[in-house]
Amino acid sequence: MTRKGLLIDYDYCSGCMSCVVACKQEHGYPAGKWGIKVEEKVFMDPGKPDTVRIDYIPFPTEFCDLCAARTSKGDEPSCVKHCQAWCMYYGTIQELALLMEDKHRSVLYSR
Amino acid sequence: MAKTEEGVEIHKMGAWSPGPGCHGGCGVEVYVKDGKVIKVEGDKDHPWYNGRLCPRCLAMTQYMYHEDRLKYPLKRVGERGEGKWERISWDEAFDICETRMNELKEKYGPETMVFSQGTGRDVGGMLTLLAYSYGSPNWTMWGLSGHSCFTPQLAGGYVTQGEFTFPDAAQCLKERYKDPEWTPPKVTVSWASTLNRGCVDHYWSGFWFNDLMKQGTKLIVIDPRCTWEATRAALWLQPRPGTDGALALAFLNVIINEDLVDKEFVDKWCYGFDKLAERVQQYPPEWAEEITWVPKEKIIKAARMIGENSPASIEIGRPVEGNPDGTTVIMAIHQIIAITGNLDIPGGNLICRPAYQVTTYPYSTEEVIQLYGEDLHKKLSEKRIGADKYPLVKSFRAWAQEDVLIEAMETDKPYPIRGMWIQANNPLANQAQDTKRHYEAGKKLEFNVVVDTFMTPTAQLLADIVLPAGAFPEKDSVYCIGGPLNVIKKVVQVEECKSDWEIVFTLAKRFNPERVPWKDVKEMLDDRMQPSGYTFDQLAEKGWDLAPKGHPCGSTPYRRYESGLLRKDKKPGFRTPTGRVELYCTSYEKWGLDPLPSYKEITPESPITTPEIWKDYPLIMMTGRRSPVLFHSEHRQIPWLRECDPDPLVEINPDTASEKGIVTGDWVLIEGTMGKFKRKAKVTPIIHPKMIMVPHAWWLPETEGASPNNYGIWDLNCNQTIPMGHQDKSGFGGGPISGMLVRISKA
Numbered sequence: 001m002t003r004k005g006l007l008i009d010y011d012y013c014s015g016c017m018s019c020v021v022a023c024k025q026e027h028g029y030p031a032g033k034w035g036i037k038v039e040e041k042v043f044m045d046p047g048k049p050d051t052v053r054i055d056y057i058p059f060p061t062e063f064c065d066l067c068a069a070r071t072s073k074g075d076e077p078s079c080v081k082h083c084q085a086w087c088m089y090y091g092t093i094q095e096l097a098l099l100m101e102d103k104h105r106s107v108l109y110s111r
Numbered sequence: 112m113a114k115t116e117e118g119v120e121i122h123k124m125g126a127w128s129p130g131p132g133c134h135g136g137c138g139v140e141v142y143v144k145d146g147k148v149i150k151v152e153g154d155k156d157h158p159w160y161n162g163r164l165c166p167r168c169l170a171m172t173q174y175m176y177h178e179d180r181l182k183y184p185l186k187r188v189g190e191r192g193e194g195k196w197e198r199i200s201w202d203e204a205f206d207i208c209e210t211r212m213n214e215l216k217e218k219y220g221p222e223t224m225v226f227s228q229g230t231g232r233d234v235g236g237m238l239t240l241l242a243y244s245y246g247s248p249n250w251t252m253w254g255l256s257g258h259s260c261f262t263p264q265l266a267g268g269y270v271t272q273g274e275f276t277f278p279d280a281a282q283c284l285k286e287r288y289k290d291p292e293w294t295p296p297k298v299t300v301s302w303a304s305t306l307n308r309g310c311v312d313h314y315w316s317g318f319w320f321n322d323l324m325k326q327g328t329k330l331i332v333i334d335p336r337c338t339w340e341a342t343r344a345a346l347w348l349q350p351r352p353g354t355d356g357a358l359a360l361a362f363l364n365v366i367i368n369e370d371l372v373d374k375e376f377v378d379k380w381c382y383g384f385d386k387l388a389e390r391v392q393q394y395p396p397e398w399a400e401e402i403t404w405v406p407k408e409k410i411i412k413a414a415r416m417i418g419e420n421s422p423a424s425i426e427i428g429r430p431v432e433g434n435p436d437g438t439t440v441i442m443a444i445h446q447i448i449a450i451t452g453n454l455d456i457p458g459g460n461l462i463c464r465p466a467y468q469v470t471t472y473p474y475s476t477e478e479v480i481q482l483y484g485e486d487l488h489k490k491l492s493e494k495r496i497g498a499d500k501y502p503l504v505k506s507f508r509a510w511a512q513e514d515v516l517i518e519a520m521e522t523d524k525p526y527p528i529r530g531m532w533i534q535a536n537n538p539l540a541n542q543a544q545d546t547k548r549h550y551e552a553g554k555k556l557e558f559n560v561v562v563d564t565f566m567t568p569t570a571q572l573l574a575d576i577v578l579p580a581g582a583f584p585e586k587d588s589v590y591c592i593g594g595p596l597n598v599i600k601k602v603v604q605v606e607e608c609k610s611d612w613e614i615v616f617t618l619a620k621r622f623n624p625e626r627v628p629w630k631d632v633k634e635m636l637d638d639r640m641q642p643s644g645y646t647f648d649q650l651a652e653k654g655w656d657l658a659p660k661g662h663p664c665g666s667t668p669y670r671r672y673e674s675g676l677l678r679k680d681k682k683p684g685f686r687t688p689t690g691r692v693e694l695y696c697t698s699y700e701k702w703g704l705d706p707l708p709s710y711k712e713i714t715p716e717s718p719i720t721t722p723e724i725w726k727d728y729p730l731i732m733m734t735g736r737r738s739p740v741l742f743h744s745e746h747r748q749i750p751w752l753r754e755c756d757p758d759p760l761v762e763i764n765p766d767t768a769s770e771k772g773i774v775t776g777d778w779v780l781i782e783g784t785m786g787k788f789k790r791k792a793k794v795t796p797i798i799h800p801k802m803i804m805v806p807h808a809w810w811l812p813e814t815e816g817a818s819p820n821n822y823g824i825w826d827l828n829c830n831q832t833i834p835m836g837h838q839d840k841s842g843f844g845g846g847p848i849s850g851m852l853v854r855i856s857k858a
Contacts, residue, residue, distance in 0.1 A: 012321055014307030014339045016739045017755045021166035024751050025150060031750035038755075044796050052796050053342045082153055082164045084309060084318040086325075 004066055005110040006080070007096040008058055009103045012087035015040060015056035019079035019088065026067060026078040035063045036079055057107065058088070066090070066111050119144045123154055123654040125590045125597025127233060129535065129564050129611070130174050130582040131167035132742025134230075134310045135590045135597070136160070138655055139168060143602050148175055148584050157655060158287050159595055160316065165309045166740050170751045174582060175605055179565055179748055179812065181579035182606035191554060192572050194817030201607065204576055209621050211558040211575075212245060215530045221246030222494045223529045225511065227253035229536035230260060230743065233588050235472040236482075237615040238534060239509075243483055244619035244626045248495035251511040253531070253553075254543025257838035257845020258510050261313065263432035265474060266507045266843050267441030270698045272449065273677065273686025274475070276460035278424035280319035282594040283461070283666035285657055288326065292667055295326040296458040297420035298345075300413075302333045302444070303355070304428030306340040308737035312429045314463075314593030320426075329420075331413050333358065335733060335849075336762075336804050337797035346413055349799065350403040352733050353717065353850035355431045356710045359443035361399035361407075362414040363708070364391045366451060371418025373452025380672060380684070381449055383695020383706075390707040402712070402719070418451050422458030430735070430849055435713045435837050437844020438503070442696065443708040449692040457669050462677065464664040466596035466657065467643035471589050479509050482639075494526070501842030502702035514838050514845065517545075520552040531573070534562040535580070535611065539569040540824050541744040541808040544833040544846045545785070562614055565748060568824045571816045579608040586610030587647065589636055596643055597655045704840055715837050716784065716852040724784060728852035730767070732783065734829050735807045735848060744808035759809035759827045761790035763855070764800040768792060771856055778858035781805065783832030783851050789858050790827065803855065805829045807848075 015038055023035035038058045045051040058079070067077035071090070075081070080088045089096060093110055100106050113121040120143045127135035138157020142150040151171040155162035167174075174180075184204035189195030199207075215223050226242040226249060228234045235250075242250045252258060268275035278299055284290040299320065306317035320340065324330060329345040332338065333355070341347040350358055366372060367388045377384050396407035396414075403410075417423050425448055427441065434440045453459035465478070473479040480488050488509065492498040496519055497512025498505040504512050520528045531553065536542075543549040553559065553573045561567070561574040570577050583599050585608055590597040601610065612632045620627040629635040636647045643656070650656065658665040663676040675681040684690030688697045700706040718725045740752040747753055761779050773779055775794045780787060781803070790805060798804055807830070811823040819825070832853065838845040 011343075012325070014318075014321070016307050016309065016318075017166040018164060018169060018739075020755060021169040021740075021751050022164070025169050025172065031754045042795060042797060049796060052337050054337070054339045054797065056339070078152075081155075081162055082169060084160075084163045084165065084316075085307075085321045086163070086318075087321075 003093050003110060004091065005093045005096055005108055006060055006066070006077070007089040007091070007099055007106055007108050009087040009106045010055055010057050011103065011105045012085045013056040013058060014085055016084045018082045018084050019058050022078040022082040023064070026070070027063070029063065033063060034061050036060045060109050060111065064111060119149070120602070122600065122602045124584070125595070125599050125655060126168050127583050127588065127590050127599055129580055130171050131165060132745040133165070133167065134314050136310060136314060136316070136593055136595065137164060137168065138597065139164065141584045141602055146603055148172055148603055154654070158285055158657070159282065163318065166752060166755065167742060167746060170749050171582065171584070173749050173751055175584070177748060180606070181564060181566060181577060182608065183579060184607070185577040187575050192818035192821065194571055196577070201609070204578060205617060205621065207576055208560055208618055212530065215558060216246065219527050219529050222249055223527055225249045225251060225253065225516065225528055225531045227251055227531060227533045227536050227538065229541070233471050233590070234535040234611055237611050238532070239473060239479070239482070240627070241532065241615040241619045243487060244623040246622070248491040248493070248509070249511040249516070250509060251513060251516060252536070252542060253533070254513060254517070254538045254549045254835070255845070256514050256544050256835050257437065257843050258513060259433035259437055259845040259848060260429055261432065262508070262510065263437035263839070263844040264427055264441050266503055266841070267438045268445060269475065269507055270503070270693065270696050271442050271445040272454065272462070272692045274462045274464070276445070276448065276454070277313070277315045277463050277593065278426050279458055279461040279666065280323060282315070282319070283657060288322065292457060292669065294422065294458045295323050295328050296422045296424045298329050298331060298416050298423040299323060300331045300333065300417065300423070300425040301340055302425055302427050303430040304426045305338060305737040308739050312737065315426060329416070331416060335799060335802060336736065346409065346416065348405045348409055348413055350405050352430070352731055352802065353434055353714045353847060354403040355434050356436055356440040356443065356708070357394070357399045357402040358405065358410065359440055359447065360391055360394035360708060360710055361396045361410050362417065362447055363387070363443060364394050365396060365411050365414035366418040366447065367391055369415065369418065371415065372450045376452040377450055380691055382689045382691035382693050382697070384450070387446060387694040387707060390709070394710065402710070417447065421452060422456055423451060423453050424458065424460050432844060433848045434844060435847060436711065436839045438839050438841045439708050439844070446694050446708065449694070454692065455670055455672060461666050462671060463593060465591040466594065466664060467591070467662065468664050469589065469591040469596055469640050469643050471591055471639060473508065474592070476506065476508055497842055504842040506698070512842050514835050517548065517552060517835055528556070530556055530558040532560050533569060533573070537563070537567040537569045537744040539572055540567060540810040540822070540828065544830045544848070545835050546824070546828050546830045548835065562611065565812065566816060567744070568810050568816070568821045572818070572821055578614055579606065580614065581605060581608040581610045586612060587633055587636060588612055589640060589647070595655045595657050596650065598647065598651045600651050713837065714847045714850045715834060716847070717850060721852070724852050728783065728854045729801070730853050730855060731802045732781070732805060732829070732832070732851050732853045733802055733849040734805045734833070736804050738806060744810060747810060748812040758791045760793045760806055761855070762793050762795055762798045762804040764798045765794050765796055766800050768794040773855070773857050780856050780858040781829070781832070781853050783853045785834060786831040788827055788829055788831055803853065
């Protein structure tokens with residue numbers, strides 16, 4: 001099984017947007033075309049302001065090719081390399097699924 | 112320099128402004144093909160950031176080759192604000208600047224010319240070279256009341272322990288977290304410091320907090336606004352804006368009364384502990400709860416977490432030093448760090464020096480003297496605006512005091528101000544408080560120059576000459592603050608742009624060839640890099656270096672005060688008059704200021720000081736939350752960045768918004784007692800119901816630059832509701848950048 005994917009440890013994603021711009025630079029995508037987009041999610045238990053939690057979730061779109069041109073040369077995808085929170089991982093789905101065991105909150109994208 | 116098979120050159124260098132608009136430090140790889148930058152990536156071999164990179168640096172190609180970049184020198188041909196410009200040559204531009212500035216000097220004296228810088232970049236070093244060569248002592252950041260950005264922090268550190276500090280995230284060690292001498296803090300405090308914005312406030316990266324948390328560090332967040340890190344913190348305190356000083360005093364009260372003090376350190380290395388202990392008795396947590404709105408249980412818990420866990424560290428964000436009594440608050444926080452024994456230990460707060468003592472931008476009095484000599488430093492105080500009024504302004508570094516300066520510009524007292532050189536700085540969109548007042552004063556001046564990368568509202572409204580500056584891959588320079596010594600090198604030429612260094616160097620040499628004895632910028636950099644043992648070209652080969660262990664400007668051995676590495680006379684101790692950390696500040700005593708920390712509610716408007724205004728203006732306005740993609744007034748025209756943070760927002764609590772029938776996306780009118788402006792609503796529970804947050808420095812480069820629109824600043828600028836003239840008694844620490852009272856309605 002060699003299918004590849006991206007694991008996001010979103011306990012640590014703080015919404016810095018480096019993955020977004022790294023992807024655009026790598027692929028030359030113009031404004032409006034996103035290979036990966038960071039969504040802000042704010043949830044709380046109504047009436048209990050102390051329970052507010054902010055999460056950021058990078059979402060790879062149809063225009064994400066897992067940086068095929070880079071990974072074929074053994075480099076990491078640009079988003080993974082430049083992630084300032086070091087919360088993105090690239091690998092086979094199996095490797096990444098194993099990594100998830102240690103993560104408090106994470107999400108695995110297959111491509 | 113490496114070269115790929117496709118003929119792409121890969122240049123390793125340090126990143127700094129112009130471009131990312133940052134405080135620098137990162138190592139990057141700049142990819143160049145056919146004389147053009149085609150990509151910028153992080154450099155994995157560089158210890159500061161290990162290949163990571165911020166979005167602003169990743170968007171460098173859009174920045175450098177943007178069609179709206181200033182490409183050649185411009186001369187104003189219409190009235191100021193009319194937006195009419197004519198292309199001129201560099202020779203003509205330099206001739207005009209030289210002639211007009213010399214005319215002003217003859218007529219009014221050299222002090223008539225003010226030199227205003229923005230933040231970041233190495234521009235402080237450049238401006239001092241130009242100002243002092245021309246003969247003016249008035250180096251400043253025009254309109255920023257009490258110089259409330261980093262200077263109160265530097266000055267507070269200077270009078271307490273002789274230096275400033277940052278939390279130790281192993282940033283001075285080549286092996287970083289793997290170095291056996293280093294240990295992660297058990298607790299670290301993010302005090303009004305926005306983690307996910309990277310380096311935007313200081314020479315310290317917010318993401319190191321992430322790295323520390325992954326290694327087990329517990330985070331305490333102090334912020335009136337719920338941030339991402341507040342939702343990840345072990346403890347979050349939500350004080351009322353402007354009351355950080357009360358919180359710090361209550362922490363001291365708990366730490367001292369519960370005996371959480373490092374006695375050995377205090378006995379051996381601190382001065383005046385008993386007096387401090389006596390003073391803080393009047394500031395128990397109950398007292399602070401009433402002022403700060405933070406429950407006393409949380410105050411006690413935070414103080415215990417800091418006092419009971421060693422090592423612990425505190426990162427101080429800009430809003431803390433921007434408190435009206437900013438320098439006092441900073442001194443109190445330094446006292447917390449010192450008495451808990453966390454100063455200059457692994458995982459504590461590191462005494463921070465420029466790499467190898469190489470100075471490009473003078474941050475301390477010592478560095479001003481290092482660059483310009485004792486005689487000039489003394490002479491600077493004779494006529495410098497504010498130096499006669501404020502002993503700390505006179506003694507620390509060499510700024511002109513902004514609140515006194517605007518009065519001088521209006522009254523011609525103590526002397527007329529008639530010209531301004533504005534570089535890497537967009538005050539009318541960004542830092543100048545009471546915007547119209549500054550515009551009126553700037554409009555009256557006889558000759559103004561703006562040096563920048565894009566046309567700005569400030570340039571449109573005030574400039575006679577506009578000079579185009581190069582981005583960082585277009586210049587030779589050096590970075591030296593906070594850890595590594597990085598080389599920045601010119602690898603491409605864009606249009607006719609010149610580096611900030613080249614511009615000031617050329618003109619400074621015309622004014623005073625003796626003060627600028629070097630042949631060119633590179634020779635000057637060689638000279639300034641001498642303490643490192645490298646020439647510019649030697650280090651350019653390598654890219655960067657850290658001072659080795661044992662060097663007084665590294666971080667190890669830790670506890671440099673023990674081994675005499677801090678003082679000029681090589682004696683153990685600190686660089687203060689008593690040689691100790693001054694909990695009782697002898698410098699303040701000498702200057703007639705209170706040598707111990709105290710708290711007074713001195714914000715011009717607040718629920719406590721002006722309850723009658725609070726009735727009609729029932730919300731506290733905070734400004735200046737950071738953006739990961741926009742640096743102060745920059746980057747609004749960069750498509751990849753703007754689309755990530757597209758709108759001039761106001762953040763409002765859902766209950767507050769629903770009372771006024773406001774939903775996300777509505778335009779909102781925000782009115783204070785001084786003026787009003789508009790913003791687009793973002794309704795979010797991260798904001799306290801009695802507060803709003805207004806991100807600062809918004810302008811719209813896509814709209815008309817000529818008057819009356821001026822890229823929308825008069826509609827959007829929150830500084831129109833923030834006054835000057837409420838600075839601390841020390842002269843530093845200032846205006847209520849957060850804390851003014853407002854009301855909102857649907858526009």
